[in-house]
Amino acid sequence: MSDALFRNEPVSSTPYVADGVSISLAAPLKRYSLRARTAEALETVLNVKVPQKIGATEGGIACLGPDEWLLRTPAEAAMPTGAGLPVAITDISERSICLVLEGPRAAELLMTGCPLDLDNFAVGRATRTIYETVEIIIIREGADRFHVEVWRSFAAWLWTAFTAAASH
Amino acid sequence: MILIHCPYCDEKRPEIEFANAGQAHVARPLDPSSQSDEEWEAYLFIRANPRGRHHERWRHVHGCGRFFNAVRDTVTDKFETTYKAGEPRR
Amino acid sequence: MSGYRLENGGRIDRNRPVEFRFDGHSYQGFAGDTLASALLANGVSLFGRSFKYHRPRGIMAAGSEEPNALISVDRGAGRFTPNLRATSVEIHAGLNAFSQNRWPSLKRDFGAINDRLGMFFPAGFYNKTFMWPRSFWEKLYEPAIRKMAGLGDAPTQEDPDIYASTYAHCDLLIVGAGPAGIDAALEAMGSNKRIILIDEQDELGGGALADPALWPWLERSRKALTDASNVTILTRTTAFGYYHDNFIGAVQRLTDHMPDNSDSPREKLWRVRAGEVVLAQGAIERPLVFDGNDTPGVMLSSAAKVFANRYGAAVGKSVALMTAHDSGWHDVFALAKAGVGIKAIIDVRTEVSSALLDEANRLGINVHLNHSVTGVNGRHRVTSIQICNNDDYLGARIDCDTLLMAGGWTPSVHLWSHSKGSLAWRDEIGAYVPDQPNENVRCVGACSGGWDFGSGVIVDMLPTPKDQSRIKAFVDFQNDVTAKDIKLAVREGFRSIEHIKRYTTNGMATDQGKTSNLNGLQIASTALAKPVTDIGLTSFRPPYTPQTFGALAGHAKGALFQPTRTTNIDGWAAENGAVFELVAQWRRARYFPKMGEDMHAAVNRECVAVRSSVGIFDASTLGKIEVVGPDAAEFLNRMYTNPWKALEPGRCRYGLLLKEDGFITDDGVSARLAPDRFHLTTTTGGAARVLNMMEDYLQTEWPDLDVWLTSTTEQYAVIALQGPNARKLLEPLVEGIDLSADAFPHMAIREGTICGIPTRLFRVSFTGELGFEINVPTAYGRAVWEQLMAEGAKFDITPYGTEAMHVLRAEKGFIIVGQDTDGTITPFDAGLDWAVGKKKPDFVGKRSMARPDIVAPGRKQLVGLLTDDPNVVLEEGAQIVADPRQPIPMTMIGHVTSSYWSETLGRSIAFALVAGGHEMMGGTLHIPMPGKTHEAKVSGMVFYDAEGARLHV
Incomplete structure (x- = not known):
């Protein structure tokens, strides 16, 4: 049985296209929660550059907190487990899905329920925040392109909220 | 909706990203079994309820996830300062 | 002039007539x-009935x-909006508006009897009168008052x-687009703000919209602001x-x-965060207080x-002005020039400027x-007024159809006060003006007290030779509060304006x-013989004007009311008839x-299937936390x-x-995957709370521990077999796992x-049966479930829900935290x-x-209950007594x-x-329920397979 048949996604795979913005489900990603006291501790284990500053992203790794990073990668690369080391690497690939908001009204759509000032949210920045009552992680991929990570069980609600807001 | 300065993110963020976590600087005794009933009662239940300057804990739960300390005026609802957990009382 | 529509002027489009209904x-x-304006132009003077006395009311403001002309608009099924101000409702084709607070009709209103009985309705009337007898309140007073009271009717259908x-x-946020607000915007426009x-x-201009001389400036400004990309x-x-x-x-x-209901949103809620706020809300003219000042045709100049x-x-064909302020003079001069007949100017002052004269x-x-x-x-419209000299009270009658009032101006400090800015009293204008800000905000124009309306005097009430106790001089027109009511409140001992306000509802x-x-x-100041500043000022509170619940709720209704979380298997359950x-x-x-x-x-049927063959259950909602790091076992041992330290991997x-107070807050089965990696489970409802509690201890009490917590609730779909x-x-x-009993015993993970x-x-x-919980990455949950259903057909596999799960666990004596425990x-x-762990030196x-209350005897303890009549299923929540013959109220233990x-x-x-339940084994307790008191024996909690033979197979 193919993976496409086996997977069951909480939202439609057909993008929703409205005036000035489209909402689509990103392809499946591998996701890891990376935890350590310092970026250096993770760099030693992963052998890649890890951003230092909260909000910064580098090579698919977003710094979400002083000891928390999110690695998102399309590749099926083998991850070290960090066994025995003062780090925590946890597979959270299927914890969330990613909705892609794209178009000149992408920021406007997100601001319908997200209280952050996205005019002052630079490309490349990532943060955990909230849309109305639902926790999300936003990653600004471009001026007109946001990735919105949301836990699976909230995804259908968020999709409905986004499409309702985009249709207005 | 108040803006709260998160000392870890080092920026002001909207209140709905945060959760209040009660009075600050109430440390768990290192050896609870050595506590008298009165001492343990004080640790568990006795809290300040000042009019004015109040030390309290907040968590940037929908942000960086960290608990931190704050001094808030309970009359005006204004934050005087926020600082990281473990830093001395301000 | 045809009727009350002036031949020329105004910003209306005379080429676009609009039909509407009232x-x-x-x-x-x-x-x-x-x-x-449309009804006034049609000669309508009566717009509604007042709240308490049902007095006829007309338009007072623009x-x-x-306060008076509250109307309802019906836009079709479910689209009924009460209590709109006629002065703010724009007409459009098909507008269907109604007056309020009258029955059977606006002109003949049954409730107007209240006006005749007005002497029986002083301030505090309801508080004083409907106290006794107590039993009358619910059955008689409240229904009767509810029927009579209130403003418009609440809509009864769902809002589509x-x-x-x-x-x-x-x-920069500027509130108010009159000349002051527009100036502030023009000034800031050139910056990159x-x-x-x-x-x-409906259009920019505020007060300038009533001043044709300003219209060219207004049009230039509007264009400049519209063209500016940063505005x-x-x-x-x-x-x-x-x-x-x-x-x-x-x-x-x-x-x-707009004429038609559309699919686009009716209203939009803006939640604005501004660096700086400029308030340019203007000022509101003050009515004068005198007998009959609420008659239709009496309005602000x-x-x-x-x-x-x-x-x-x-507004009329022969208009008189009662004024205490220069601005009234200027208003009637403008009216005269517009072609409105002016009958007289009555000024309470002894002197005014010669220019006005x-x-x-x-x-x-x-x-x-x-x-x-x-x-x-006049009852439904002014027909004449009585005036008199303030010194000798010699009077005269003036025939007129409209009386204008100009009592001075009140700066609109509502939003300023919401922001907790302080106010300062200015005696010469008799009003509070903004003083010290509490936010980054400033007031400009009339709301700051700066205006060019001229000068005036402030009078609490106009002088009158009449018996003050027999006149109706209104102060609060919407709540029907008269000057007499406020004086009564003062006589009855109220001193603070906050109390006077609540007593009179002013x-x-x-x-x-x-x-x-x-x-x-x-x-109140005059009645108390104290300066206004000693009496205080009531607080202004949001909303500035009433807003619809719809706007405040926004998207949060129907499917978007609040998130309903669903598992990956939810779709299968829905397709297969789950409740x-x-x-x-x-x-x-x-x-x-x-x-x-x-x-x-x-x-x-579901329970029997699990006990006899195999059942399948979606347990994905269980909270899951992955605990990883060298100190993982130490951390769990403390929590x-x-x-936990000796638990072997696998x-x-x-x-x-x-919780630290010793009471159960959560439970769950957890697995050790590796020396430094645990897979915790929590209750469904406790997932977020437990993670927060653990983070709290880890971050603030034991920051030295090298361990991190990650929620994996949604990483795995969980299928219980x-x-x-x-x-x-x-x-x-299954591949890669030896499922045999020896290789994979109960309470193991592979x-x-x-x-x-x-x-x-x-x-x-x-459930007490041989069981497995299959964790797979969430996206694959449904596919694996369906494979199990297909493969399980030969065992007559039976999907079961939370209700059967509850019964099965109860048969085995397993508790549910939050149902069988209550935080104490x-x-x-x-x-x-x-x-x-008796030997552990410490844990949360x-x-x-060892607290005195917790070691004291008589605590409520969890026990099993078996009814004497095995067919009786007790009600959950039913109270238990030791002796049913004791007098009521009985002691509930x-x-x-x-109960299942x-x-x-x-x-x-x-x-x-049950209090002391563990000491009552075998004893009989009594459970009063509707119709009958039932007896039950206290028992242990494990009702089925106490030795666990069915588990270890």
Whole structure:
């Protein structure tokens, strides 16, 4: 049985296209929660550059907190487990899905329920925040392109909220 | 909706990203079994309820996830300062 | 002049007539009219009945401060909006508006009897009168008062409209687009600031809209601001509340002014965060207080000017002015020039400037200085007024159809006050003006007290020779509060304006005292013989004007009311007829009825299937936390009551979590995957709470521990496979795991694949049967479930829901935290002593187990209950007594926490919390329920397979 048949996604795979913005489900990603006291501790284990500053992203790794990073990668690369080391690497690939908001009204759509000032949210920045009552992680991929990570069980609600807001 | 300065993110963020976590600087005794009933009662239940300057804990739960300390005026609802957990009382 | 429509002037479009309806009658107005201006132009003077006395009322103002002319608009099924101000409703084709608070009709109103009985309705009347007898309140007083009281009718159908909502950020927010607000915007426009300009009216201009000389400037300004890319103009938008840190709530009305209902949002809620706020809300003219000042045809003089100059509507054909302020003179001069007949100017002052007198003389207007209006004749419209000299009370009658009032001006400090800015009293204008700001905000224009309306005097009431106790001189028109009521409150001992306000209800109506607060304050000041500043000022509170619930709710209704969390398997459950229930925010399958089954039958069948063959259950909602790091075991050892350090990788353990006060807060089975990696489970409802609690201890009490917590609740779909055939079903689907009893004992975890999908396979049981919980990455949950259903057909696999799960676990004596415990239950109370590590020096909650209250005898303890009649299923929550013959009220010693019919046992079973229950084994307790008091024997909690033979197979 193919993976496409086996997977069951909480939202439609057909993008929703409205005036000035489209909402689509990103392809499946591998996701890891990376935890350590310092970026250096993770760099030693992963052998890649890890951003230092909260909000910064580098090579698919977003710094979400002083000891928390999110690695998102399309590749099926083998991850070290960090066994025995003062780090925590946890597979959270299927914890969330990613909705892609794209178009000149992408920021406007997100601001319908997200209280952050996205005019002052630079490309490349990532943060955990909230849309109305639902926790999300936003990653600004471009001026007109946001990735919105949301836990699976909230995804259908968020999709409905986004499409309702985009249709207005 | 108040803006709260998160000392870890080092920026002001909207209140709905945060959760209040009660009075600050109430440390768990290192050896609870050595506590008298009165001492343990004080640790568990006795809290300040000042009019004015109040030390309290907040968590940037929908942000960086960290608990931190704050001094808030309970009359005006204004934050005087926020600082990281473990830093001395301000 | 045809009727009351002026030949020329106004901003209405005379080429676009508009038909609309009011109280069932058709009228014609023009595009640009409000309901008020269009009806005035049609000669309508009566707009509604007052709140308490049902007195006839007309238009008093021209803007959103209007207290009298509250109307309802019906836009079709479910689209009924009461209590709109006729002065703010724009007419459009098909507008269907109604007056309020009258029955059977506006002109003949039954409730007007209240006006005749007015002497019986003083301030505090309801508080004083309807106290006794107490029993009359619910049955008689309240229904009767409810029928008579209130403003418009509440809508009865669901609102089909949609409402939008957004956050917005700007560097400068300007509230009010009159000349002062526009100037502020023009001034800031050249910077790179993001500017939002808000105004409640349909076009920019504010007061300038009633001043044709300013229209060319207004048009130039409007164009400049519209063209500026950094300026967002929001008209028909009311900034209703000013909150902390320059957060302003505003509602934009998008479609109500349009002829047809559309699919687009009716209103939009703007949640604006501004760097700086400029308030340019203007000022509101103050009515004068005298007998009959609420008669239809008595209105503010500034409003008459607005109706003439902005809407081309004359408020009357022979108009008199009662004034205490120069601005009234200027208004009637403007009216005279617009073609409105001016009968007389009556000024309470003894002197006014010669310029005013000269202009009045030039226009041929009679002037009466040092005079006051002492009475108004006419019921549905003014027919004449009585005036008298303030010194000798010599009087005269003046025939007129309209009386204008000019009592001075009140700066609109509502939003300023919301923001907690302080106010300063200015004696010369008799008003409070903004003083010290509490946010980054400033006031400009009339709302700061800066205006060029001229000067005036402030009078609390106009002088009158009449008996003050027999006149109706209104202060708060919407709540029907008279000067007499305020004086009565003072006589009865009220001193603070906050108390006077609540006793009289002055300023407490939907208009928030816009036209009444300052007059009320002046009257109280005189009555108390104290300066106004010693009496205080009541607080203004949001909303500035009433807003719809729809706008405040925004998207949060229907499917978007609040998130309903669903599992990956939810779709299968829905397609297969599951009946759902909400658990925390999760939608869970409660049972899967087959054709013709009720819940009872379905649950019985599901339970039997699990005990006899195999059942399948979606347990994905269980909270899961991955605990990783060198100190993981040490951390869990400190958190949970039982020891964790010696748990071998590959094994599971039941964990009991207390709060520091010693009471059970959560439980769950957790597995050690590796020396430094644990897979914790929590209750469905406790997931977020437990993670927060653990983070709290880790971050703030034990920051030295090298361990990190990650929620993995949603990483895994969890399928519980329970029953004697569970292993046989699983074996052909699983690779890389030896499922045999020896290799994979109860309370163990193995990693491998199922149907080719990686799995963390738990051998655990919440049913007492041989059981597995299959964790697979969430996206694959449904596919694996369907494979199990297909493969399980030969075992007659039965999906079961939360209800059967509850019965099965109760048969085995397993508790549900939050159902069988209530936040005051210790492990000992719950009979879980075995889960507490006696040798551990410390864990969260340990010290509290020695608290005096917790070691005291007589605590409520969890026990089993078996009814004497096995067919009786006790009610959950039913109270328990030791002796049913004791007098009422009986001493209740506990309650039933869980109670079910057990098909397996052929009888009912129950758990109960009973004071001293552990000492009562075998004893009889009594449970009064509707109809009968039942007897039950206290028992242990394990009703089925006490030795666990079915588990270890």
